[in-house]
Protein backbone atom coordinates (compact mmCIF):
# COMPACT_ATOMS: atom_id res chain seq x y z
CA UNK A 438 0.00 0.00 0.00
CA UNK A 439 1.25 3.48 -0.87
CA UNK A 440 2.35 5.71 1.97
CA UNK A 441 -0.15 8.51 2.51
CA UNK A 442 0.85 12.14 2.88
CA UNK A 443 -1.80 14.57 4.14
CA UNK A 444 -1.78 18.29 3.32
CA UNK A 445 -4.22 21.18 2.96
CA UNK A 446 -2.37 23.89 1.07
CA UNK A 447 -3.30 24.58 -2.58
CA UNK A 448 0.34 25.45 -3.36
CA UNK A 449 1.49 21.90 -2.61
CA UNK A 450 1.32 20.06 -5.96
CA UNK A 451 -0.11 16.57 -5.41
CA UNK A 452 1.47 15.53 -8.74
CA UNK A 453 4.87 16.01 -7.15
CA UNK A 454 3.99 13.74 -4.21
CA UNK A 455 2.43 11.13 -6.52
CA UNK A 456 5.44 11.17 -8.85
CA UNK A 457 7.56 10.18 -5.84
CA UNK A 458 5.41 7.06 -5.45
CA UNK A 459 3.39 8.27 -2.44
CA UNK A 460 -0.30 9.04 -2.11
CA UNK A 461 -1.15 12.73 -1.69
CA UNK A 462 -4.33 13.40 0.24
CA UNK A 463 -5.64 16.93 0.66
CA UNK A 464 -8.18 17.01 3.43
CA UNK A 465 -10.62 19.41 5.02
CA UNK A 466 -10.89 19.33 8.80
CA UNK A 467 -13.88 17.73 10.45
CA UNK A 468 -16.54 20.10 11.61
CA UNK A 469 -16.70 18.69 15.10
CA UNK A 470 -13.56 18.41 17.10
CA UNK A 471 -13.44 16.99 20.57
CA UNK A 472 -11.05 19.45 22.19
CA UNK A 473 -10.96 23.22 22.01
CA UNK A 474 -7.81 24.84 20.61
CA UNK A 475 -5.33 26.52 22.91
CA UNK A 476 -6.10 30.20 23.42
CA UNK A 477 -4.80 32.21 20.50
CA UNK A 478 -4.73 29.29 18.06
CA UNK A 479 -7.02 29.25 15.03
CA UNK A 480 -9.74 26.62 15.39
CA UNK A 481 -9.31 25.64 11.73
CA UNK A 482 -5.56 25.02 12.17
CA UNK A 483 -6.20 23.04 15.35
CA UNK A 484 -8.96 21.03 13.73
CA UNK A 485 -6.86 20.33 10.64
CA UNK A 486 -4.06 18.83 12.71
CA UNK A 487 -6.45 16.74 14.81
CA UNK A 488 -8.29 15.45 11.74
CA UNK A 489 -5.01 14.66 9.98
CA UNK A 490 -3.59 12.77 12.97
CA UNK A 491 -6.79 10.78 13.41
CA UNK A 492 -6.28 9.42 9.89
CA UNK A 493 -2.84 8.04 10.83
CA UNK A 494 -0.95 9.30 7.76
CA UNK A 495 2.72 8.57 7.09
CA UNK A 496 3.52 12.31 6.99
CA UNK A 497 1.89 15.73 7.03
CA UNK A 498 2.78 18.76 4.92
CA UNK A 499 1.98 22.18 6.38
CA UNK A 500 2.71 25.51 4.73
CA UNK A 501 3.74 28.98 5.83
CA UNK A 502 0.96 30.88 4.05
CA UNK A 503 -0.52 31.85 7.38
CA UNK A 504 1.03 32.76 10.74
CA UNK A 505 -1.40 30.45 12.50
CA UNK A 506 -0.04 27.46 10.60
CA UNK A 507 3.50 28.53 11.53
CA UNK A 508 2.39 28.77 15.17
CA UNK A 509 0.85 25.36 14.97
CA UNK A 510 4.13 23.93 13.74
CA UNK A 511 6.17 25.71 16.38
CA UNK A 512 3.91 24.63 19.21
CA UNK A 513 2.96 21.11 18.19
CA UNK A 514 5.17 19.34 15.71
CA UNK A 515 8.02 18.51 18.10
CA UNK A 516 5.57 16.36 20.01
CA UNK A 517 4.19 14.52 17.00
CA UNK A 518 5.25 10.98 16.25
CA UNK A 519 5.09 11.36 12.47
CA UNK A 520 7.27 13.43 10.12
CA UNK A 521 6.00 16.93 9.35
CA UNK A 522 7.26 19.04 6.45
CA UNK A 523 6.88 22.82 6.62
CA UNK A 524 6.64 24.15 3.06
CA UNK A 525 7.79 27.77 2.71
CA UNK A 526 5.53 29.42 0.16
CA UNK A 527 6.82 32.94 -0.51
CA UNK A 528 4.20 35.67 -0.24
CA UNK A 529 5.78 37.70 -3.03
CA UNK A 530 5.40 36.16 -6.45
CA UNK A 531 6.55 38.63 -9.08
CA UNK A 532 10.29 38.33 -8.54
CA UNK A 533 12.77 35.77 -9.83
CA UNK A 534 14.01 35.18 -6.28
CA UNK A 535 10.54 34.30 -5.01
CA UNK A 536 10.06 31.84 -7.85
CA UNK A 537 13.48 30.32 -7.18
CA UNK A 538 12.58 29.92 -3.52
CA UNK A 539 9.36 28.10 -4.42
CA UNK A 540 11.31 25.80 -6.78
CA UNK A 541 13.90 25.04 -4.13
CA UNK A 542 11.17 24.30 -1.60
CA UNK A 543 9.68 21.80 -4.04
CA UNK A 544 13.10 20.15 -4.40
CA UNK A 545 13.46 20.07 -0.60
CA UNK A 546 10.00 18.48 -0.36
CA UNK A 547 11.18 15.91 -2.91
CA UNK A 548 14.12 14.97 -0.66
CA UNK A 549 11.75 14.68 2.31
CA UNK A 550 9.50 12.33 0.30
CA UNK A 551 12.48 10.21 -0.71
CA UNK A 552 13.52 9.88 2.93
CA UNK A 553 10.00 8.71 3.62
CA UNK A 554 10.53 5.84 1.19
CA UNK A 555 9.59 7.55 -2.08
CA UNK A 556 11.56 7.39 -5.33
CA UNK A 557 13.22 10.15 -7.27
CA UNK A 558 10.90 10.67 -10.27
CA UNK A 559 12.25 10.49 -13.81
CA UNK A 560 11.35 13.28 -16.24
CA UNK A 561 8.95 10.91 -18.02
CA UNK A 562 7.24 9.80 -14.82
CA UNK A 563 6.77 13.39 -13.61
CA UNK A 564 5.48 14.49 -16.99
CA UNK A 565 2.93 11.64 -17.09
CA UNK A 566 1.77 12.35 -13.56
CA UNK A 567 1.30 16.08 -14.28
CA UNK A 568 -0.62 15.30 -17.49
CA UNK A 569 -2.86 12.79 -15.68
CA UNK A 570 -3.82 15.25 -12.94
CA UNK A 571 -4.42 17.99 -15.49
CA UNK A 572 -6.70 15.71 -17.51
CA UNK A 573 -8.71 14.68 -14.46
CA UNK A 574 -9.04 18.26 -13.22
CA UNK A 575 -10.40 19.29 -16.63
CA UNK A 576 -12.96 16.46 -16.53
CA UNK A 577 -13.99 17.51 -13.06
CA UNK A 578 -14.34 21.18 -13.99
CA UNK A 579 -16.54 20.30 -16.97
CA UNK A 580 -19.07 19.09 -14.40
CA UNK A 581 -19.06 22.39 -12.49
CA UNK A 582 -22.04 24.04 -14.19
CA UNK A 583 -24.17 20.91 -13.98
CA UNK A 584 -23.82 20.74 -10.19
CA UNK A 585 -24.80 23.08 -7.43
CA UNK A 586 -21.80 24.83 -5.84
CA UNK A 587 -22.04 22.66 -2.72
CA UNK A 588 -22.19 19.42 -4.71
CA UNK A 589 -19.28 20.46 -6.89
CA UNK A 590 -17.33 21.31 -3.76
CA UNK A 591 -17.96 17.77 -2.48
CA UNK A 592 -16.63 16.36 -5.76
CA UNK A 593 -13.50 18.47 -5.44
CA UNK A 594 -13.05 17.36 -1.85
CA UNK A 595 -13.32 13.71 -2.84
CA UNK A 596 -10.93 14.21 -5.79
CA UNK A 597 -8.27 15.77 -3.59
CA UNK A 598 -8.73 13.44 -0.63
CA UNK A 599 -8.45 10.32 -2.80
CA UNK A 600 -5.22 11.42 -4.46
CA UNK A 601 -6.72 12.50 -7.79
CA UNK A 602 -9.36 9.83 -8.49
CA UNK A 603 -12.36 11.07 -10.41
CA UNK A 604 -15.57 10.39 -8.48
CA UNK A 605 -17.79 7.72 -10.13
CA UNK A 606 -20.68 10.10 -10.49
CA UNK A 607 -19.68 13.52 -11.77
CA UNK A 608 -23.14 15.00 -11.72
CA UNK A 609 -24.54 14.65 -8.24
CA UNK A 610 -27.80 16.48 -8.72
CA UNK A 611 -28.92 18.69 -11.60
CA UNK A 612 -29.23 22.34 -10.63
CA UNK A 613 -32.22 24.39 -11.55
CA UNK A 614 -31.13 28.02 -11.15
CA UNK A 615 -33.32 29.65 -8.56
CA UNK A 616 -32.83 31.88 -5.57
CA UNK A 617 -30.88 35.09 -5.15
CA UNK A 618 -27.54 34.92 -6.95
CA UNK A 619 -24.52 35.13 -4.69
CA UNK A 620 -20.77 34.80 -5.04
CA UNK A 621 -18.92 33.18 -2.15
CA UNK A 622 -15.32 34.07 -1.43
CA UNK A 623 -13.01 33.46 1.48
CA UNK A 624 -10.83 31.06 3.40
CA UNK A 625 -10.89 27.29 3.79
CA UNK A 626 -13.94 25.09 4.20
CA UNK A 627 -14.72 22.42 6.73
CA UNK A 628 -15.52 18.87 5.67
CA UNK A 629 -19.04 17.57 5.38
CA UNK A 630 -22.32 18.50 3.83
CA UNK A 631 -23.12 21.24 6.29
CA UNK A 632 -20.48 23.77 5.30
CA UNK A 633 -21.09 27.41 4.40
CA UNK A 634 -21.94 26.60 0.76
CA UNK A 635 -24.67 24.17 1.75
CA UNK A 636 -26.04 26.51 4.42
CA UNK A 637 -26.14 29.37 1.89
CA UNK A 638 -28.09 27.22 -0.57
CA UNK A 639 -30.48 26.04 2.13
CA UNK A 640 -31.11 29.66 3.10
CA UNK A 641 -32.24 30.34 -0.49
CA UNK A 642 -29.06 31.57 -2.16
CA UNK A 643 -27.99 30.46 -5.62
CA UNK A 644 -24.19 30.37 -5.57
CA UNK A 645 -23.00 31.50 -8.98
CA UNK A 646 -19.33 31.16 -8.12
CA UNK A 647 -17.32 29.70 -5.27
CA UNK A 648 -14.07 31.46 -4.45
CA UNK A 649 -13.29 29.82 -1.12
CA UNK A 650 -9.88 28.30 -0.54
CA UNK A 651 -10.97 24.79 -1.50
CA UNK A 652 -12.66 25.76 -4.75
CA UNK A 653 -11.87 26.11 -8.44
CA UNK A 654 -10.16 29.41 -7.58
CA UNK A 655 -7.14 27.62 -6.17
CA UNK A 656 -6.81 24.96 -8.86
CA UNK A 657 -3.60 25.28 -10.87
CA UNK A 658 -3.70 26.64 -14.40
CA UNK A 659 -4.02 24.41 -17.46
CA UNK A 660 -0.90 22.78 -18.83
CA UNK A 661 1.05 24.03 -21.79
CA UNK A 662 1.94 20.84 -23.67
CA UNK A 663 5.15 22.08 -25.30
CA UNK A 664 6.48 23.46 -21.99
CA UNK A 665 5.64 20.20 -20.25
CA UNK A 666 7.66 18.28 -22.78
CA UNK A 667 10.62 20.60 -22.36
CA UNK A 668 10.71 20.69 -18.55
CA UNK A 669 7.94 19.09 -16.48
CA UNK A 670 9.38 20.51 -13.27
CA UNK A 671 9.37 24.10 -14.59
CA UNK A 672 5.83 23.65 -15.86
CA UNK A 673 4.76 22.36 -12.45
CA UNK A 674 6.23 25.49 -10.83
CA UNK A 675 4.42 27.62 -13.40
CA UNK A 676 0.93 26.15 -13.01
CA UNK A 677 1.05 26.45 -9.23
CA UNK A 678 3.28 29.35 -8.29
CA UNK A 679 2.62 31.72 -11.19
CA UNK A 680 -1.13 31.36 -11.47
CA UNK A 681 -3.04 30.65 -8.25
CA UNK A 682 -4.67 33.83 -6.91
CA UNK A 683 -4.66 33.95 -3.13
CA UNK A 684 -5.18 36.37 -0.30
CA UNK A 685 -1.70 35.96 1.23
CA UNK A 686 0.13 36.90 -1.96
CA UNK A 687 1.86 40.25 -2.21
CA UNK A 688 0.59 42.07 -4.13
CA UNK A 689 -2.87 40.49 -3.97
CA UNK A 690 -3.85 41.85 -7.40
CA UNK A 691 -4.46 38.41 -8.92
CA UNK A 692 -7.13 37.66 -6.31
CA UNK A 693 -8.94 40.92 -7.09
CA UNK A 694 -8.65 40.33 -10.84
CA UNK A 695 -10.11 36.84 -10.39
CA UNK A 696 -13.03 38.22 -8.39
CA UNK A 697 -13.62 41.01 -10.91
CA UNK A 698 -13.80 38.41 -13.71
CA UNK A 699 -16.26 36.28 -11.75
CA UNK A 700 -18.49 39.26 -10.94
CA UNK A 701 -18.52 40.40 -14.59
CA UNK A 702 -19.29 36.89 -15.81
CA UNK A 703 -21.90 35.82 -13.24
CA UNK A 704 -23.38 39.11 -12.02
CA UNK A 705 -24.15 38.15 -8.40
CA UNK A 706 -26.47 40.37 -6.34
CA UNK A 707 -24.14 40.16 -3.35
CA UNK A 708 -21.11 38.41 -1.91
CA UNK A 709 -20.64 36.18 1.12
CA UNK A 710 -17.14 36.32 2.55
CA UNK A 711 -16.45 33.37 4.85
CA UNK A 712 -13.45 33.28 7.14
CA UNK A 713 -12.27 32.09 10.53
CA UNK A 714 -11.80 34.62 13.28
CA UNK A 715 -7.99 34.49 13.00
CA UNK A 716 -7.99 35.14 9.23
CA UNK A 717 -6.82 38.76 9.39
CA UNK A 718 -6.01 38.77 5.70
CA UNK A 719 -9.56 37.88 4.72
CA UNK A 720 -11.13 40.26 7.21
CA UNK A 721 -9.00 43.07 5.78
CA UNK A 722 -10.46 42.35 2.33
CA UNK A 723 -14.08 43.07 3.29
CA UNK A 724 -14.03 46.86 3.02
CA UNK A 725 -11.71 46.88 -0.02
CA UNK A 726 -13.86 44.42 -1.95
CA UNK A 727 -17.04 46.21 -0.94
CA UNK A 728 -15.58 49.52 -2.11
CA UNK A 729 -14.49 48.54 -5.60
CA UNK A 730 -17.20 45.97 -6.36
CA UNK A 731 -20.08 48.14 -5.17
CA UNK A 732 -21.77 44.92 -3.99
CA UNK A 733 -23.21 44.24 -0.54
CA UNK A 734 -20.96 41.81 1.35
CA UNK A 735 -22.00 39.59 4.23
CA UNK A 736 -19.03 38.53 6.32
CA UNK A 737 -19.43 35.19 8.10
CA UNK A 738 -17.07 34.03 10.83
CA UNK A 739 -16.99 30.23 10.76
CA UNK A 740 -15.06 29.77 13.99
CA UNK A 741 -18.12 29.00 16.05
CA UNK A 742 -19.68 26.86 13.36
CA UNK A 743 -19.76 23.60 15.27
CA UNK A 744 -23.08 23.43 17.06
CA UNK A 745 -26.65 23.53 15.79
CA UNK A 746 -27.19 26.93 17.48
CA UNK A 747 -24.22 28.48 15.67
CA UNK A 748 -25.37 27.05 12.36
CA UNK A 749 -28.86 28.38 12.87
CA UNK A 750 -27.47 31.85 13.63
CA UNK A 751 -25.46 31.79 10.40
CA UNK A 752 -28.50 30.65 8.46
CA UNK A 753 -30.64 33.42 9.98
CA UNK A 754 -28.04 36.04 8.99
CA UNK A 755 -27.92 34.63 5.47
CA UNK A 756 -31.72 34.67 5.18
CA UNK A 757 -31.83 38.31 6.32
CA UNK A 758 -29.10 39.20 3.79
CA UNK A 759 -30.97 37.44 0.98
CA UNK A 760 -34.18 39.23 1.90
CA UNK A 761 -32.39 42.58 1.62
CA UNK A 762 -31.07 41.62 -1.82
CA UNK A 763 -34.33 40.19 -3.18
Ligand code: SF4
Pocket residue numbers: 479480481482503504505506624625713715716717
Ligand atom coordinates in the same frame (compact mmCIF):
# COMPACT_ATOMS: atom_id res chain seq x y z
S1 SF4 B 1 -8.28 29.51 8.75
FE1 SF4 B 1 -7.24 31.43 8.39
S2 SF4 B 1 -6.15 31.88 10.28
FE2 SF4 B 1 -6.75 29.74 10.35
S3 SF4 B 1 -4.99 28.63 9.58
FE3 SF4 B 1 -6.33 28.99 7.83
S4 SF4 B 1 -5.67 30.91 6.90
FE4 SF4 B 1 -4.76 30.75 8.94
